[in-house]
Every structure is written in structure tokens, then in C-alpha cells.
Amino acid sequence: MKRKVPTMIAVTTAAVLAMTACTQSTSTPEESSAPEETSSVGETTAAAPAPFDGEVSVAIVQQSGQGDYFQQYLNGTRQQAEALGMTLDVYDAQGDNATQATQLEQAIASGVDAIIVRHGLPDTLCTGVNDALEAGIAVIIYDVVIQECAPDAVQTQQSDALMASLVLDQMLADVGEGVDVGYVNVAGIAPLDRRDVVWNEYTAANGWNELFKTGSFTNSTATDTAPMVTSAVTSNPSVVAIYAPYDEFTKGTLSGLEQVAGTEDVLVYGADISTADIELMIADDSQWMATGATDPNAIGAAVVRTLALHMAGELDGMTVDFPPVLITRDMLLENGITNMEDLRSSIPELNISDVSSADWIPSVTF
Amino acid sequence: MSTQAEITTLDRVRDLIVKYGFIVVTVALFIFFAVTEPAFATSASVLSMLKYASVTAILGLGVTFSMVVGGLDLSIGSTAGLSVQLAAMTMVFYNLTGTTAVSVVLIGGVIVGVMNAVLIVVFKIPDLLATLGMMFVIQGVKLIPVFGQSVSSGMVLPDGSTAPGKFDDWFLQIDRGTLFGIPYPVIIMMVLVVASWFVLSRTSWGRKLYAIGANPEAARLAGVKVKLHHGLAYVVSAVFASIGGIILVSRIGQGDVSAGSSSLLEAVAVALVGTSVLGIGKPNAWGTLLGALLISIVLTGMTMMGTQYYHQDTAKGLVLIVALLLSYTVSRHKNRYVPAT
Numbered sequence: 001m002k003r004k005v006p007t008m009i010a011v012t013t014a015a016v017l018a019m020t021a022c023t024q025s026t027s028t029p030e031e032s033s034a035p036e037e038t039s040s041v042g043e044t045t046a047a048a049p050a051p052f053d054g055e056v057s058v059a060i061v062q063q064s065g066q067g068d069y070f071q072q073y074l075n076g077t078r079q080q081a082e083a084l085g086m087t088l089d090v091y092d093a094q095g096d097n098a099t100q101a102t103q104l105e106q107a108i109a110s111g112v113d114a115i116i117v118r119h120g121l122p123d124t125l126c127t128g129v130n131d132a133l134e135a136g137i138a139v140i141i142y143d144v145v146i147q148e149c150a151p152d153a154v155q156t157q158q159s160d161a162l163m164a165s166l167v168l169d170q171m172l173a174d175v176g177e178g179v180d181v182g183y184v185n186v187a188g189i190a191p192l193d194r195r196d197v198v199w200n201e202y203t204a205a206n207g208w209n210e211l212f213k214t215g216s217f218t219n220s221t222a223t224d225t226a227p228m229v230t231s232a233v234t235s236n237p238s239v240v241a242i243y244a245p246y247d248e249f250t251k252g253t254l255s256g257l258e259q260v261a262g263t264e265d266v267l268v269y270g271a272d273i274s275t276a277d278i279e280l281m282i283a284d285d286s287q288w289m290a291t292g293a294t295d296p297n298a299i300g301a302a303v304v305r306t307l308a309l310h311m312a313g314e315l316d317g318m319t320v321d322f323p324p325v326l327i328t329r330d331m332l333l334e335n336g337i338t339n340m341e342d343l344r345s346s347i348p349e350l351n352i353s354d355v356s357s358a359d360w361i362p363s364v365t366f
Numbered sequence: 367m368s369t370q371a372e373i374t375t376l377d378r379v380r381d382l383i384v385k386y387g388f389i390v391v392t393v394a395l396f397i398f399f400a401v402t403e404p405a406f407a408t409s410a411s412v413l414s415m416l417k418y419a420s421v422t423a424i425l426g427l428g429v430t431f432s433m434v435v436g437g438l439d440l441s442i443g444s445t446a447g448l449s450v451q452l453a454a455m456t457m458v459f460y461n462l463t464g465t466t467a468v469s470v471v472l473i474g475g476v477i478v479g480v481m482n483a484v485l486i487v488v489f490k491i492p493d494l495l496a497t498l499g500m501m502f503v504i505q506g507v508k509l510i511p512v513f514g515q516s517v518s519s520g521m522v523l524p525d526g527s528t529a530p531g532k533f534d535d536w537f538l539q540i541d542r543g544t545l546f547g548i549p550y551p552v553i554i555m556m557v558l559v560v561a562s563w564f565v566l567s568r569t570s571w572g573r574k575l576y577a578i579g580a581n582p583e584a585a586r587l588a589g590v591k592v593k594l595h596h597g598l599a600y601v602v603s604a605v606f607a608s609i610g611g612i613i614l615v616s617r618i619g620q621g622d623v624s625a626g627s628s629s630l631l632e633a634v635a636v637a638l639v640g641t642s643v644l645g646i647g648k649p650n651a652w653g654t655l656l657g658a659l660l661i662s663i664v665l666t667g668m669t670m671m672g673t674q675y676y677h678q679d680t681a682k683g684l685v686l687i688v689a690l691l692l693s694y695t696v697s698r699h700k701n702r703y704v705p706a707t
Contacts, residue, residue, distance in 0.1 A: 089672055096628050097618045102418045103669065109410035110670055123518060123533070123619030127542055187522065188515055
């Protein structure tokens with residue numbers, strides 16, 4: 001018995017070392033090809049300016065990488081970075097804000113040329129972003145309101161105001177002015193707050209009577225929002241339309257309405273798009289009429305192009321908005337669109353390949 | 367006679383591995399990452415790794431105290447989260463200073479510790495179950511006064527008014543400031559490690575705590591006030607959690623509702639890893655520190671190599687299991703930590 005113990009230790013130690021070695025070998029860039037969507041790289045007609053004539057290393061410091069949306073986003077970022085010949089390090093805080101602050105420090109310490117900061121809390125990231133700028137690192141922010149404290153960082157976001165107004169114009173066309181409406185949203189989340197501003201403008205301008213505002217932003221937003229919508233609609237049966245400007249809210253609203261008889265005619269207006277969302281919109285008798293959306297792959301890629309322009313000194317201004325498109329249920333049904341791939345081929349504008357483009361940047365399209 | 371000869375050869379190797387195995391692995395991994403990733407061993411990167419380890423180590427020290435008395439404090443992560451909310455509320459809602467916030471947080475920690483202690487030693491609920499219950503209670507309670515929202519300066523309160531206060535600059539410096547180039551959290555961590563080591567290994571109180579963990583009945587017969595000291599260990603644990611929470615909220619700069627929730631498992635893991643260091647077999651302060659450093663080295667190294675988070679979780683788990691193998695399987699010591707339930 002005793003003689004076996006040292007052997008076992010040796011095997012254990014070897015196994016640990018082997019594991020470590022394994023994780024190293026899987027970390028090569030090829031690994032990222034697994035979840036890729038089909039994409040194509042555009043042609044360039046000019047030589048790349050400095051610093052893109054040499055090696056450029058970039059880190060993305062993301063607040064969370066889990067979920068379909070963020071995976072597509074990162075896919076776009078990877079592909080565009082690859083097309084530009086950049087090396088890309090990925091720091092993923094897994095939703096932990098303190099970790100994101102530390103990882104931003106680590107990214108700075110690793111000596112990269114540029115850092116993309118995607119989502120997170122402005123108060124948490126402000127110090128790190130300024131440290132990076134001071135160290136001469138170019139910083140591109142996506143969807144964090146940070147320019148107040150770090151004016152030298154380039155700020156990008158999808159245009160939430162446009163996303164809201166596209167959908168609300170459609171809602172106005174469908175239900176008209178002066179009707180009773182419901183609203184599903186929460187305060188305190190930057191993109192949702194920007195959509196909220198537009199919503200308030202539309203309710204005031206069109207005499208819409210907001211009878212309820214409900215919703216819950218949690219780890220299972222749709223599930224937790226549904227019962228809230230059920231009770232809100234039960235006590236406000238005169239509502240003809242509901243605006244739920246985030247797809248988890250929209251899903252929660254749809255399943256909440258299912259529980260209340262007599263609400264089959266309530267129209268629902270949402271935001272965002274995914275294959276799962278498309279399936280909901282094209283379902284028989286679906287109440288989800290319209291949504292405003294961007295393609296996360298395309299956004300992830302456009303952020304990298306913005307970074308490239310900025311580093312080459314060719315970016316005008318310090319803010320770039322990525323425009324969304326309006327997607328209606330009718331449009332989906334007419335064109336027989338059943339998934340994201342169909343949608344992309346049907347609406348090439350989703351690629352936003354002309355945003356932050358230049359003759360030396362090979363734009364990636366999806 | 368022959369058995370004695372066998373013990374000297376085989377067990378020497380065994381003892382060496384048990385004693386130095388973990389330190390060797392830690393150093394080896396550091397060298398490995400330093401060679402493969404040029405940015406890994408720079409001073410900025412090393413400081414950031416130490417900083418990364420600080421909160422985990424401090425919470426791990428709290429867990430260590432609860433483990434010393436034979437228990438396990440599962441409420442440690444949520445207590446840190448409570449501290450985050452208490453500090454943010456004190457400064458943002460009530461417009462008070464950072465010093466007040468620190469006091470409020472520490473008082474909050476003592477209250478949680480006393481509640482844990484009462485549940486365990488007065489109401490005789492097993493440690494794991496009592497602190498599990500408290501974990502859920504605190505996770506909910508901390509959100510009641512803040513209406514379930516993350517507290518940030520300038521936030522709109524439910525009555526439509528704007529929160530009057532903001533984070534004290536002084537308070538934000540707890541995480542961001544440095545002394546002779548060394549970040550404060552690292553200094554706080556080292557002070558607490560040395561203090562915990564001293565208390566646990568060099569004072570009669572520490573010996574009483576270990577005696578309670580080894581055999582409470584024997585400790586009682588030897589005249590130790592088992593209930594009192596068992597309870598006090600949980601108060602220490604909760605206060606350490608509060609200190610960790612102060613660093614967390616200073617780092618985040620907002621009363622982030624989810625802060626601290628991911629800390630529990632890491633804190634327990636590093637305290638368990640710590641039991642295997644130097645073949646001590648018992649929870650101890652230096653071991654916990656080394657455990658936190660090892661986890662930090664592994665995570666930073668793997669991040670720089672571009673591995674996905676799930677590989678990192680796997681690596682964390684393997685580190686823990688290897689440590690447990692060293693403590694429970696390979697080691698000849700019999701006085702190892704076994705949690706009371």
C-alpha cells in the first residue's frame with residue numbers, strides 16, 4: 001500500500017501539469033473559430049497607415065461574455081481584429097464589476113496598444129480608463145457613459161434613441177394618438193435609460209396615456225417580468241399597446257399577456273433581435289409587431305474599425321453611434337425570414353459596414 | 367525495525383511533497399507564465415495580481431477563522447456584499463463621510479457575526495446550515511433599503527428626488543491609492559495575514575480556537591469557554607468579510623448589487639488550499655494567503671494566455687482538488703480539518 005503513494009503523487013502532479021499544458025494549447029487563436037458565424041472580409045484599396053503597418057495588440061475588457069448576444073459581439077470583434085492583423089486578448093469579468101476593474105489594470109500592465117472596454121459601470125472603470133490613456137493606450141468604450149470623466153476615450157454605442165424612435169413611429173402608425181398604453185422598463189441601465197427618454201417624448205407628444213410601468217431586471221428577466229405584466233394588464237384592461245424596449249422584457253410581456261384572456265389584441269413593441277426573437281415574432285397570432293435592432297456581430301466589428309481609425313488619427317470626433325434598423329412582423333412574414341441568417345441577407349444594412357470604414361480597412365460582413 | 371526503515375525512505379519523500387509541494391507548484395507556475403507571457407512578471411502586473419488576491423485572501427482569512435473552530439462560514443460573500451451596500455448607502459443616500467461609512471460597515475459586520483454566533487452556539491444550529499440561512503437572509507436584506515438597485519451617486523430615488531451624496535474621494539483611495547508604490551489593499555491584506563497568524567499561532571486564544579476545532583468536548587473539559595470562543599470566531603469572520611467588502615466597494619465605486627456573490631467559493635477554496643501548505647493540515651493564515659496568490663497567478667496567467675473563463679474555473683477546481691489530495695490522501699497527519707455540520 002505505502003509504496004503506491006509516491007507513484008500516485010507523481011501521477012497527480014503530472015496530471016496537473018498536463019492540464020495546465022492543455023489549457024495553454026487550446027488558447028491559440030484557432031480556438032476562436034469554433035463559434036464563428038459565416039462572414040466575409042471586404043477588399044482594401046489602399047495601404048494601411050501607421051501603426052497598422054506593424055504589429056498592433058489589442059485587449060477587450062468585457063463586463064460579461066456569457067449569452068448569445070455577447071458571444072456574437074465578441075465573434076465580430078475577433079473577426080474584424082483578425083482582418084486588420086491585430087492580436088486580440090480577451091478579458092472576461094463574468095459579470096463581476098470588481099473583477100472588471102482589476103482586469104482593466106491587468107490589460108494596461110500587459111502593454112497592449114489599445115483597449116476596448118465593453119459594458120460596465122462608469123464609476124468603476126473611470127480610473128482605469130484614465131490610467132490607460134495616460135500610459136498612451138488608445139481606449140474605445142462601448143456602452144459605458146464615461147466621457148464625463150475620461151474625455152480622451154472614444155465612446156461608442158448603438159443608437160438607442162434611434163432604435164426607440166423607429167419602433168415608436170411604427171407603434172404610432174399602428175395604434176394612433178391618445179390611446180392607453182403600457183410600459184415595461186426599469187431605470188438605471190444606460191441603454192434602457194436612453195430608450196426611456198424617447199418613450200417619454202413620444203407619450204407626451206402623442207397623448208399616449210401610460211397606465212402602468214413595470215418590469216424586473218434580474219438573472220431571469222423574462223421569467224420574472226411575465227407575472228408583473230400579467231397583473232398590470234389585468235388591472236388595466238384598456239391598454240392597446242405595450243412598449244418593452246429590451247428583448248427579455250418583450251418576451252416576458254408576451255408570456256405575461258398569454259395568461260390574461262381578452263388581451264389577444266394588445267400589440268407589443270420591443271427591441272433587439274435574435275433567432276429566438278424572430279421565431280416569436282413570426283409565430284401565428286404573435287402580438288410582437290415591431291422591434292429595433294442591430295446585429296451584435298456587426299457592432300463588435302464596427303467597434304474595432306472605430307479603434308483602427310482612431311489609432312490612425314483618422315476618426316472625426318470622439319463619439320460613434322451605430323444605427324439600428326426597424327424590423328416588423330409583416331416584413332419578416334413577407335420575406336419568409338425565420339432566422340438571423342435570413343435576416344442578414346434580407347437586410348444588408350444590419351452589417352453597418354460603412355460605419356467607421358476607410359479604404360484601407362477590410363470591413364467584415366456577416 | 368524494518369518498518370522503521372521503510373518509513374524513513376518513503377515517508378520522507380511523502381513529507382517533502384506534502385510540505386513543499388504547493389509552494390513548488392506556485393513558484394513553478396509563476397516561472398512558467400513569466401516565460402510564456404512577457405507581460406506577466408512586470409511589476410505592474412505583479413502588483414495587480416496581489417491586488418486581485420487581496421479581497422479573496424481577506425475573505426479567506428475570515429473563512430479560516432471559522433474553519434479553525436471546526437465550522438465553515440458560508441455567509442462570508444453575502445456579508446461582503448452587505449458591506450458594499452452599507453458603504454454606498456451611507457455616503458450616497460445620507461451624504462456622510464467615508465470614515466462614517468467604514469464605521470457603519472464594520473458595525474454591520476459585527477452584527478452579522480453575532481447573529482451567526484447566536485444561531486450556532488445558542489440555538490445549536492450546525493455551522494454550515496446556520497450560515498447558509500444567513501447567506502440568503504443577508505442577500506435579500508441588503509437590497510431592502512436600496513430598493514433593489516445599485517447605489518450610484520446622482521441616482522434618482524423612488525420618490526423622484528436625487529440622492530444627495532457621492533463617494534468620498536478618500537474612500538475611493540482605499541482601493542486605488544498606494545504607499546511606496548504598493549496598493550493599499552495589498553498592505554491591508556498583509557497586515558491582516560500577519561495579525562491572523564499571530565493570533566492563531568502565538569496567543570492562547572488561538573490555541574483555544576484550534577482546541578475547539580479539534581475536539582470541543584476535550585476543550586470544554588480543559589476549561590475553555592467553548593461557546594464564547596466558537597461564537598467569537600464567527601464575529602472575526604464577519605468583520606474580515608466587511609473589510610473585504612470595503613475594498614470591493616472602493617474598487618467598484620458604486621453599490622453594485624451583485625458584488626461579493628462570486629467571492630464565497632473562492633474564499634472557501636483558498637482557505638482549504640491553505641490547509642495543505644507546509645503540510646500543516648489545519649486552516650492557517652499563511653496557507654490561505656498562498657492559496658489566494660496561487661489562484662490569482664493561475665487566473666492572471668491564463669487570462670493573459672487568452673483562455674476562456676470556463677478553462678479558468680476548471681483550473682481553479684483542479685488546484686483545490688490537488689490541495690485536498692495533498693491534505694487528506696497523501697499527508698500522514700491525522701489532525702486535518704473536517705467541517706462539523
